[in-house]
Amino acid sequence: MGADTAGVPVVIDLGMDRGEPTAYHRGGQLTPSWFAPALIAALLLFSVTASGPPPPPPLAALLRVVIGPGDPYVVADTGQLVVQAAGELTAYDLETGERQWRVAQAVPTYRLRTGDGLLLLRPWGAGNTEPGTTAVSLRDGAQQWHNERSVVSLDGTGLMFAVDGVRSQSFGTGRRVERAVEALDPDGGLARWRLWVPSTAVLLSVPAPAGASARILLVRDDATAHLYDGRTGALLAVRDVPAANYDPGNPVVAGDQVLLRHPGPSGIEVTAYDPATLRPMWTEPSVGTLEIVKCGELACLVGLDGVRAIDPATGDARWHRPGWRSVETVGDRVVAYADGPQAPTGLVDPATGRLLVDVTGWRLVGGITGGGEVLVTRDIAPGPRTMVAVAAPGLSRPRLLAELPAGTRECQAAPERLICRSVYGELIVWSYRTEAG
Numbered sequence: 001m002g003a004d005t006a007g008v009p010v011v012i013d014l015g016m017d018r019g020e021p022t023a024y025h026r027g028g029q030l031t032p033s034w035f036a037p038a039l040i041a042a043l044l045l046f047s048v049t050a051s052g053p054p055p056p057p058p059l060a061a062l063l064r065v066v067i068g069p070g071d072p073y074v075v076a077d078t079g080q081l082v083v084q085a086a087g088e089l090t091a092y093d094l095e096t097g098e099r100q101w102r103v104a105q106a107v108p109t110y111r112l113r114t115g116d117g118l119l120l121l122r123p124w125g126a127g128n129t130e131p132g133t134t135a136v137s138l139r140d141g142a143q144q145w146h147n148e149r150s151v152v153s154l155d156g157t158g159l160m161f162a163v164d165g166v167r168s169q170s171f172g173t174g175r176r177v178e179r180a181v182e183a184l185d186p187d188g189g190l191a192r193w194r195l196w197v198p199s200t201a202v203l204l205s206v207p208a209p210a211g212a213s214a215r216i217l218l219v220r221d222d223a224t225a226h227l228y229d230g231r232t233g234a235l236l237a238v239r240d241v242p243a244a245n246y247d248p249g250n251p252v253v254a255g256d257q258v259l260l261r262h263p264g265p266s267g268i269e270v271t272a273y274d275p276a277t278l279r280p281m282w283t284e285p286s287v288g289t290l291e292i293v294k295c296g297e298l299a300c301l302v303g304l305d306g307v308r309a310i311d312p313a314t315g316d317a318r319w320h321r322p323g324w325r326s327v328e329t330v331g332d333r334v335v336a337y338a339d340g341p342q343a344p345t346g347l348v349d350p351a352t353g354r355l356l357v358d359v360t361g362w363r364l365v366g367g368i369t370g371g372g373e374v375l376v377t378r379d380i381a382p383g384p385r386t387m388v389a390v391a392a393p394g395l396s397r398p399r400l401l402a403e404l405p406a407g408t409r410e411c412q413a414a415p416e417r418l419i420c421r422s423v424y425g426e427l428i429v430w431s432y433r434t435e436a437g
Contacts, residue, residue, distance in 0.1 A: 056433065059388065059402035059418070063097035063429040065090070073427060074112035074119070075367065075414045078138055082119055083427060084109050089119075089141055094417050097429060103141040115153025115160060116186040118144060133162075135189060145189030149182075154205040157214035159230045160184045162191075166200055175203045176248055181218070183233060193233030198222065202246045205230070206275040207256045215275070217258065219246050227278055239278035242271065252292045254299035255312030257281065259292050270301065272312060284315040293327055295334045296350025300327050307336070309353060319353035331368040335359075347374065347391055357391045359398055370415030375432075377404070377411065388418065390432070401432055 065083050067073070073083040080100065081092045089105040092098065111122045119136040133151035135144040149162040152175055162182040163175065181203065182194040201220040206227070208215045214230040219241065227237040244250060244262035251260040251273075258273040267287040274281055288303035298309045298318055306322035324345065326337045336355070338345040344364045347357040362376035365388075369375060373392035380387055386408055389398035404411075407423040418430040 057402070059430050059432045061428055062417070062431045063092060065092070065427040065429075066425060067421065067427040068425065069421075070108075072109055072112045073419075074114060075412065075419065076114040076119070076138055078114075078117070079415075080138060081414075081419065081429065082112060082114075082138070084112065084121075089136065091138065091141060092429075094414055094429065101141040103136075113153070114138065115155075116158055118186060120151055120153070122150065135186075144187075147184065147189055151184065152203075153186075154203075154214075154216070154230075157205045157216075157230060158186070159205070159214055159216065160186050161203065163203065176246075177201055177203050183230065192231070195228070195233060202248060202251070204251070204253065206253055206258055209276050217251075217275075219251060219260075221246060225273070225278055227275075237278045239273070239280075241273075242269075249291060252294060252299075254292065254294040255297050257299075257312040259299055259312060261286070261289055261292055270310075270315070272315065281313070282315045284310075291326075294329055295327050296329075298350055300350075302326050307353075309350070318351075321353050328364075330364070330366075330374055331372070333372055333374055335364060335374065344376070347393065356393050357395055357397065359391050362389065362391075362398055365411050365413045365418070367413035367419075368415070369413045375411075375413045375418060388432075 065085065067083060067085045071083065071085040073081060075081055079094050081094050083090050084105055087104060087106050088102055090102045091100045093100055107123045109121045109123050113120045117138050119138055121134040121136060123131045130149060132146060132148045134146045136142065137144055147162050150165050151160055151162050153160045162184055163177040164179045166176040166178055178197055178200045180194055180196055183192045184190065185192055197218065197220060199221050201218040204217055206215050206217045215236070216228050216230050218226045220226065223241055223243050225239045225241045226235060228235055241260060242262035244260060251258050256275065258275050260271050260273065262269060262271065264285065266285060268289050269283055270286045270289065270292065271283040272281040273279065286301055288305055289301045291302040293300045293302055295309060299312045301308045301310060306320060307324040307327055308320045309318040310316060311318060321336070323338055324336045325340060328335045334348050334350040336345045336348045337343060342363060344359050344362065346355045346359050348355055359376050362378045365375040365377060371392065373390050375388060376391055376398050377386055377388050379385065383406070386404040387400060388402060388404055389400045391398040404420065408420045409423065411418055411420040416432060418432055420428050422428060
């Protein structure tokens with residue numbers, strides 16, 4: 001006959017049904033059957049009489065916004081969420097969830113970007129028509145200016161350029177452009193200076209000496225690199241460079257050096273250039289390298305033999321991980337991938353290549369968080385149900401936060417915030433806590 005359990009708290013171990021990965025099993029020690037219920041009852045009594053209010057949930061809905069499936073939104077570095085929906089632009093404070101301003105915006109926009117306190121709107125164009133770019137103040141939503149061309153901002157430089165983008169370009173740290181490049185005053189949208197690109201070129205920002213103005217580099221398809229003062233347009237240096245597949249990911253700036261991947265006499269080589277003078281610093285063979293990626297203070301060479309990290313100042317090898325297929329910098333963290341972009345392996349120490357947090361089986365949530373953590377999700381049967389967790393140095397594995405509601409998709413992270421679309425026509429901003437308990 002079973003024991004009478006009336007009035008005794010019952011503890012159910014949900015185990016895998018909670019969405020915990022199978023690798024999370026822990027060993028335990030058996031205790032007498034009377035001990036656990038008695039201890040739990042005592043703890044419950046103590047918590048009621050001696051503790052304060054319960055802590056907030058690890059994941060709580062802060063804001064819900066009605067949004068269509070094609071409506072864009074952007075998270076600004078000013079701590080704002082800006083959404084275009086139902087013919088309006090609306091800005092919300094991500095700290096409090098309060099609406100800051102709302103203005104009419106009847107022209108549908110396919111992309112929202114930010115820079116220098118401005119929101120840059122690119123509406124849908126008709127055929128080959130250039131729709132131009134409209135700048136809106138992030139402070140109050142007022143329109144500041146309009147430019148008939150595509151306007152790009154280079155992060156960390158305070159520079160904006162009106163350009164003609166090459167439509168076949170891939171994504172990367174630079175921007176492939178053609179014809180006229182025009183530097184704009186962010187305040188009024190007026191041209192500060194302009195130059196002409198004979199064919200096509202890659203536009204990127206490069207580190208400037210202490211006290212100097214921001215600098216830009218144009219690597220042209222005639223195998224020349226041109227260094228300019230970003231404020232005045234003054235030409236600072238010109239250098240012949242090896243013929244290569246110049247694209248938004250080549251060259252790349254890593255560790256205050258400009259690194260170019262190019263063919264050499266015996267295969268692929270990597271050459272480093274001084275960003276202040278364009279003087280070649282070193283050239284090393286790099287057979288099989290497909291891509292150069294910045295990882296911390298080092299440069300990671302991604303190729304057929306895995307990922308190799310080198311010192312950008314000297315070209316010296318630091319570490320090699322043959323099982324990895326790529327790495328990605330997310331905020332101030334580096335994430336390694338073993339089986340493609342949908343299969344992250346873990347957070348790694350870029351200086352040594354050591355695995356810090358194993359996230360195998362999880363998907364990385366895009367966006368920049370605070371405190372060095374990243375958010376990850378995974379689907380768990382039945383349903384499937386989607387679980388969200390936080391991965392951060394000091395944790396051996398992701399720490400589960402909560403289960404997301406059914407229909408949640410397309411999530412993006414921000415400091416202490418998770419922003420997700422819902423199939424039910426909502427954009428939901430969740431507040432999350434990184435600390436345990």
